[in-house]
Amino acid sequence: MTAPANHPIKSLEKTVEIIDVLKRRRSARLGEVAEELELNKSTVHNHLSTLREHEYVVKDGEEYRLSLQFLHIGGVLRNEIDLYEAAKPKLDRLAEDTGALVTLATHERGLGTVLYRAKGADAVEIDTHVGSQLTLHNSALGKAILGNLPRSDVETIVEERELPAATENTITDGAELYDELDEIRERGWAFDDEENWRGLRCVGAPILTDEGVVKGAISLSVPKSQLAADGDRQGYVDEIKSTANLIELRLTYA
Amino acid sequence: MTAPANHPIKSLEKTVEIIDVLKRRRSARLGEVAEELELNKSTVHNHLSTLREHEYVVKDGEEYRLSLQFLHIGGVLRNEIDLYEAAKPKLDRLAEDTGALVTLATHERGLGTVLYRAKGADAVEIDTHVGSQLTLHNSALGKAILGNLPRSDVETIVEERELPAATENTITDGAELYDELDEIRERGWAFDDEENWRGLRCVGAPILTDEGVVKGAISLSVPKSQLAADGDRQGYVDEIKSTANLIELRLTYA
């Protein structure tokens, strides 16, 4: 899935590392980057000035930063995704009605990427935002996607990304995960009992095409006090399922 | 401003061109990219597989696309900007109160970048979205920024980006622009009379630090029927100014 290039362009790989450093630190000086990557200053300088010429990097005084061109490209990509346009208004509505935090994500390279978030009046604060990338095995969102992907794809993803534990409730056992995914596919929705964020429970539903292909998923997150793990979850489930269905309809007939 | 690297890394420049092709076309095949850029197929192949290894590009069958990693990086950048966090709730409120389209942008490299948009009930539809990059001379947003930038910076920007006309009302004359910027700085708000989008008028206000440095600007866009160019603009001006002030306060004391 993550392909190993057999003739990788080494200088491009250096550039990627440099971008990564600038992504992690908010900004960095030339020397800092060179030191962190154990590269010669002149090398880093050549890379950074090339990036700067093409406006991927800006320089404030002596500090280099990634430019908002990344936000620009990201915006272009998101707007090309019809799922986003179809879902946005429905999610705003759902967030307002329930007061909860509502999230839309799609999958790519075995990861989920948050395309949109709508916050209701009582929405919890978590550190995901638009563009956040999540592993798929430990959230209602992700499990709703995995449950509706061909089993062979899921196996590849599990192999690639493994099953890292985010909390003590995260499913880290393959067999257990596969069982739950079967259940999710059958009943049409997923549940997350503090598997990614402590104190949070979520319900999630996939967005499917009429051929049954998963385009993404939506989820609703609330403090665990508001949603019993074993009790009555029907209210939230109905909400999320009907919103998902509205989105599916709009995707098909628009 | 846009710096000319004197030892540009040529292979990186090729990569940038390839990314640009993928940005313009939604997706492309290897051969198409090679043909468009007049590069050998093997060269393009090496670049694309390197990008793919680092998850900047994905391959659907034979089609290459930019990955959502760009959205991810863009999201990280946006969330690091305190202006965004401070402004978001205020803009939602303003959009709801006025029903109009409200936009937040910041400036970088002589361009404005949209950080957030909030749509009121009667909001007009225009083709900007989060991440969109705009020239600064032809919008209330941009002129509010330019008006509060040091004159020398403005001159550099005008030289770099020139004054392209978007509509017949766009200011394309330097002297005229400078006069208007003086006025904007003095009175504290900017007006856009169909200078960027036909049929649309906007008022904009800068977001300043207590030292008077521009962090960005906000604007309110309405159909021209709702806002006379020479008549009473005070209502919208008051709205935008007071929202801008709230944001400034929150930026200073939080």
Place this chain on the structure above:
DNA sequence: TCCGACGTTCTGCAATGTAAAACACGGACT
């Protein structure tokens, strides 16, 4: 089965990325 169109791999030569050193610049401290 052959043929054509395509992506991928291979290979040798020339282009070019890189390390090290020299240079330029600015601030701090005498």
Place this chain on the structure above:
DNA sequence: AGTCCGTGTTTTACATTGCAGAACGTCGGA
């Protein structure tokens, strides 16, 4: 002022490595 650091930048010469072209593999249609 003048000297020293510690920066970033430019230069240069060498070896790495990116690249064109050709060969190979693969798929589909005739």
